[in-house]
Amino acid sequence: MVKTIRVLLTGGSGFLGQHLLSTWMKNGPVISSSKETNGNNNKEEEEVEYVIFALYQRSTAFPKAISENPCHKNIHITPYKCDITSQADVDKLFLNNSFDVCLHTAAMSQQKECLENPTGAKALNVPTFLFEKLKDKVPLVALSTDQVYDGTKDCLKDGFYKADGETIRAMTVYGKSKVEMESYLQDNLGSSKVPTLLLRSTIIVGPTPPFVDAHSTFLHFVASRENQNTSFFTNEFRTLVGVKHVCRVLDWMVRNVSTATTGGIQVFHLGGPVRSSRFEMAQVVFDRFQFDKSVLEKAERSPPFPLDLSLDSTKLEKLTGIVHEPKTMEGLVAETFPRKLVLVTGGSGLAGSAIQDYIQKTGAKNDEEWVFLSTKDGDLRKRSDTVAIFEKYSPTHVIHLAAKIGGLFAAMSQKVEFFRENVLINDNVMECCRIYKVEKLVSYLSTCIYPAKVTYPIDETMLHIGPPHHTNETYAYAKRLLDVMNRAYAEEYGCNFTSVIPTNIFGHHDNFSIEGGHVIPGLIHKCYIAKRDKTPFTIWGSGTPLRQFIYNNDLAELTVWAMREYHDPTCLTLSGDEQDEVSIKDAALCVAKAMGFEGEVKFDTSKNDGQYKKTASNSRFRALRPEYKFTPFETAIQETVDWFVENFETARK
Numbered sequence: 306m307v308k309t310i311r312v313l314l315t316g317g318s319g320f321l322g323q324h325l326l327s328t329w330m331k332n333g334p335v336i337s338s339s340k341e342t343n344g345n346n347n348k349e350e351e352e353v354e355y356v357i358f359a360l361y362q363r364s365t366a367f368p369k370a371i372s373e374n375p376c377h378k379n380i381h382i383t384p385y386k387c388d389i390t391s392q393a394d395v396d397k398l399f400l401n402n403s404f405d406v407c408l409h410t411a412a413m414s415q416q417k418e419c420l421e422n423p424t425g426a427k428a429l430n431v432p433t434f435l436f437e438k439l440k441d442k443v444p445l446v447a448l449s450t451d452q453v454y455d456g457t458k459d460c461l462k463d464g465f466y467k468a469d470g471e472t473i474r475a476m477t478v479y480g481k482s483k484v485e486m487e488s489y490l491q492d493n494l495g496s497s498k499v500p501t502l503l504l505r506s507t508i509i510v511g512p513t514p515p516f517v518d519a520h521s522t523f524l525h526f527v528a529s530r531e532n533q534n535t536s537f538f539t540n541e542f543r544t545l546v547g548v549k550h551v552c553r554v555l556d557w558m559v560r561n562v563s564t565a566t567t568g569g570i571q572v573f574h575l576g577g578p579v580r581s582s583r584f585e586m587a588q589v590v591f592d593r594f595q596f597d598k599s600v601l602e603k604a605e606r607s608p609p610f611p612l613d614l615s616l617d618s619t620k621l622e623k624l625t626g627i628v629h630e631p632k633t634m635e636g637l638v639a640e641t642f643p644r645k646l647v648l649v650t651g652g653s654g655l656a657g658s659a660i661q662d663y664i665q666k667t668g669a670k671n672d673e674e675w676v677f678l679s680t681k682d683g684d685l686r687k688r689s690d691t692v693a694i695f696e697k698y699s700p701t702h703v704i705h706l707a708a709k710i711g712g713l714f715a716a717m718s719q720k721v722e723f724f725r726e727n728v729l730i731n732d733n734v735m736e737c738c739r740i741y742k743v744e745k746l747v748s749y750l751s752t753c754i755y756p757a758k759v760t761y762p763i764d765e766t767m768l769h770i771g772p773p774h775h776t777n778e779t780y781a782y783a784k785r786l787l788d789v790m791n792r793a794y795a796e797e798y799g800c801n802f803t804s805v806i807p808t809n810i811f812g813h814h815d816n817f818s819i820e821g822g823h824v825i826p827g828l829i830h831k832c833y834i835a836k837r838d839k840t841p842f843t844i845w846g847s848g849t850p851l852r853q854f855i856y857n858n859d860l861a862e863l864t865v866w867a868m869r870e871y872h873d874p875t876c877l878t879l880s881g882d883e884q885d886e887v888s889i890k891d892a893a894l895c896v897a898k899a900m901g902f903e904g905e906v907k908f909d910t911s912k913n914d915g916q917y918k919k920t921a922s923n924s925r926f927r928a929l930r931p932e933y934k935f936t937p938f939e940t941a942i943q944e945t946v947d948w949f950v951e952n953f954e955t956a957r958k
Contacts, residue, residue, distance in 0.1 A: 307352045307379070310563050313404040313443070315389055315435070316411030317359030318367040320522070321448075321551060323514040325410075326359055326371065326382060328552040331742075331799050333377035335556040354379040355559065358402065360387045360411070370516035375874060377799035389435045390428040399438050406563040407439055408555055409447040412479075415520060419478035430482035431489055441498045444562045446555065449487055449505045451543070451576070452480030456611020460542065460580065465617035468505070468574045476609045491570060500565045502558065506575040507616050510641050511548030523583070524641045527590040532597065536604035537584040542613040544576035545586070547640050550629045551575065557625045573624065576616030581634050589634045593642055594671065645673045645744075647868065648698055650685060650734060651706030652677025656749065656807075658814035659861035660704065676700070678707070686726055691733040695741045704868055705734050705748040708784075713915045715821045716777040724779035731787050739798055747868050748804040750788060750876055752853070752919045754781035762883055762922035765806070765876050774916045788876050795874040805867050808880035808921055812857030812941065813948040817958040825854065825942070828893050829949050830958055832900045841905040842897060845912035848890030853880045853921055856941035863926075863933070871929070880923045881935045895939055899946040 316322040328335060334353045359382055361367045368384035376382065388394045389411060412430050413419055419426040439445050454466055455474040475481040487503055494501045510522045527537075554575065581589075584603055591598045606612060622628060631637055651657045661677050669675055676698055683690035685707050709726040716723055731748070738746045755763045756771030768788060773781035787804050794800035811825035819827050828844065835842040863879050871877060887895075890908070897906060926933075949956055 307354050309354050309356055310559055311403065311405045312355050312357045312559055313360070313407040314357055315360045315407070315409045315432070317384065318361035318364040318517060318519065319410060319412075320511075320514050320519040321410045321509060321548060322359065323516050323519060324511060324548045325408075325552050325555055326357070327374075327515040328549070329355060329357070329380045329556070330374060330376040330382070333379045333799070334560070335553055352379070353560065354381065357382045358385045358398075358404070359383065360385050360389065360398075362386065362388050364517050366517045374516070374872060375795035375799050375801055378797050380799070389432040392434045395432075395434040395438060404443050406444045406446065406559055407435075408559070409435070409445060412448065413482075414450070414479050416477060416479060419482070423478055423482075426478060427482050427485065430479070431486045433489065436490065436494065439499075440494055444499045444565060445490075445494065445501045446558045446562055447486065447490065447501065447503055448575075449483045449503050450480060451505055451507045451574075451614040451616055452477050452611060453484050453487065453505060454480075454611060454614055456614045457608070458613060460613045460615035465544065465576075465580070465615040466574065467617045468572050468620045476611050480611075487572075495570050496568070498568045500562055500568055501570045502562060503570065503572045504554075504575045504621070505572065505616065506551070507544050507546050507577065507614065509548050509551055510545050510637055512641060512643060522641065524586065524590055524638060527587045528594060528642065530587075530600070531594070532600060534600045534602060535587075536602040537582075537587045538606040539582050539584045539603050540612055541583050541606045541610070542580050542615055543583075544578070544580050544615045544618075545634070545637055546575055546577040546629065547631065547637050549640060550577070550627070553627050554621065554625055557627060573621040574616040574618045575621060576618045577629050577637065578632050579634050579637070580615045586634065586638075589638045590642075592635075593638050642672060643701070645670075645701045646698060647673060647675045647702040647704065648694075648700035649675065649677045649704045649706060651708065653679035653814075654706060655810055655812060655815045655857055656706050656860055656864065659812060659857035660864055663858065663861040663865060685733055686729040688733050691737050695737045699741065700743055702745045702868055703734065703738055703743050703747070704864060705731070705746060707734070708749070710780075711821045712818075712823050712827060713776055713913065716780050720779040723777075724783045727780065727783035728786065731783070731790070735787075735790055735794065735802065738802065739794060739800055744801060745868060745872075746800070746802040747864065747871075748787050748791070748802070750784050750804050750806040752806055752808050752878070752880070752921050753777055753916075754784045755919060755921075757916060761918065761920040763920065764922040765878060765925060768876065776913070776915055791874045791876070801872055803867070803871060803874050804876045805864065805871075806876050806878045806921070807860050808853035808855050808878075808919075810855055810857055810860055812945050813952075814857070815945070815957070817949060817956050819958075822958075824852065824889060825892060825896070825945070826949075828896045829900070829946055832893075832896050832902050833949065833953065835904060836900055836902045839904065841907045842893070842902055843907045843909055844889065844893045845909050846889065846914040847910050848888060848893065848908050850889050850914050850916065851886045851918040851920065852889065852892070853883075853886050853919070854892070854938065854941075855880055856936045856945075858941070859935050863930075866930070877926055877929075878921050878923050879926060880921050882923060882927075883920055885935070885938065886918070886920055887938060892942075895942045896946065899939075899943040900950075
């Protein structure tokens with residue numbers, strides 16, 4: 306039986322709200338049960354689902370971003386536009402909706418904003434209309450701030466601020482508004498029949514928000530100061546807390562506060578384990594990016610700004626059983642600026658080599674590390690080998706190119722092997738991506754997997770409406786399952802898995818086998834031999850079939866773009882425009898011209914032509930990248946021919 310918890314989240318489009326929603330969307334409810342956190346693992350886990358109303362006020366992009374991202378099956382999110390300072394909006398929200406718990410994270414916290422608009426800061430930070438609706442009905446978890454203290458305490462000498470027994474004396478506009486919030490809650494919800502938990506939080510740090518722009522953290526400001534002389538305070542201290550830890554705590558609150566049977570107000574501190582000055586934080590950020598630290602300048606801050614707001618969070622830790630990780634400033638900075646490890650299966654093949662060349666040419670982003678696998682790294686048909694690879698590299702992103710492939714005649718003569726081996730490879734890679742929580746998986750499909758009988762041009766919606774061409778049906782069905790499983794993993798586990806459908810790929814590092822290769826590399830190899838041996842250049846088939854080709858250099862660039870920017874489980878066709886379709890005859894003549902072949906060109910019509918045409922529409926791609934210019938076909942053929950001639954002795958053939 307599934308237990309449903311209805312959650313009202315204010316500040317859904319804010320920094321913390323987005324991270325909380327993203328955590329739930331990817332992982333589902335994070336902590337299995339309150340008894341487990343207290344050390345009792347004997348109780349059978351109860352399946353839980355969250356129905357979340359995520360409030361936002363201004364961000365028009367927020368609802369779209371939520372709807373476009375994959376979501377765990379036990380998480381149901383409704384972005385709801387609501388101004389919690391408006392009685393009419395709050396009344397409308399509660400008219401037909403009820404909630405089991407409210408997480409109040411909305412706030413105006415930036416010092417400049419609060420100084421410029423103190424009335425607005427008070428209205429948002431003390432949302433009385435909302436609090437009145439919650440009284441005696443809905444448990445509340447409200448975020449407050451460490452700025453309720455004056456920061457004059459020497460926390461290193463006298464101990465960190467504790468959640469109970471400290472003097473409340475705010476020095477900033479934001480801090481004063483949160484003191485007012487706490488006072489209002491004490492006066493009006495102190496005797497409520499349901500609990501209220503106040504979490505006085507230090508500065509929360511973590512990666513940039515996953516959906517829409519929100520305010521950046523102090524650490525992001527530091528990272529923007531490369532090569533710029535900047536002063537940082539040596540006497541202002543905080544115990545920064547990681548957003549991942551905050552999300553785990555709030556998830557625990559949702560499960561446990563929603564079922565609490567006693568009322569009243571409790572106060573807790575939400576901080577990290579490390580006391581650091583602003584200058585020390587800046588040093589660690591610069592170390593992370595290997596910036597020149599000589600531009601960091603020391604300065605001292607003077608009252609009335611709070612100086613030392615180090616928080617003791619042991620009371621909260623004892624309640625939840627959740628210990629803050631990481632335990633060092635270096636760990637927090639690494640969590641804020643996570644490095645992506647992109648694992649490319651089939652990294653030594655046609656497409657993989659091109660991606661490797663593209664990354665070497667353009668340079669990986671600062672937060673990216675790339676690993677290109679070959680068959681020497683393991684056999685992806687074996688689960689044990691695949692697990693060993695994921696254990697070794699712990700990838701955050703995977704580009705899955707590895708496959709058993711071949712030309713028309715190889716696919717016809719090895720139907721069982723083409724199906725079984727590709728299914729094994731794909732299942733092992735996808736399941737390891739799920740188990741090891743890979744953030745993004747991009748797999749390759751092919752236009753040859755489309756139905757044989759279909760109207761042209763074909764597009765992504767037609768993939769499953771009929772059987773593929775009989776000449777490569779087993780390969781096609783194995784590849785089609787990737788598309789099916791992308792959607793299944795997204796629906797059941799919230800995985801960000803997608804695939805791209807390149808048309809016929811060619812280029813350097815191809816397999817130029819005449820018997821087992823694809824059409825362009827096969828033609829190049831044949832033409833090379835014909836020129837060398839002064840024999841006719843013989844093309845298998847009539848030469849009339851039409852194909853759309855894509856140069857592997859172009860495909861490499863677009864694959865990296867898809868890995869970084871395309872987040873829809875729906876497959877995406879990557880091809881040139883329809884008018885760029887080329888007949889096999891014209892492709893062969895283009896190869897002959899590039900090779901400088903002047904002999905006889907013959908067509909062996911006793912050989913099977915295969916499917917006459919596979920014209921694909923790239924309209925979805927063009928809607929996303931209307932400006933992209935593909936390499937002209939003749940240029941791409943010339944560069945491929947030149948590479949083959951230069952590397953004839955070592956090229957695969």
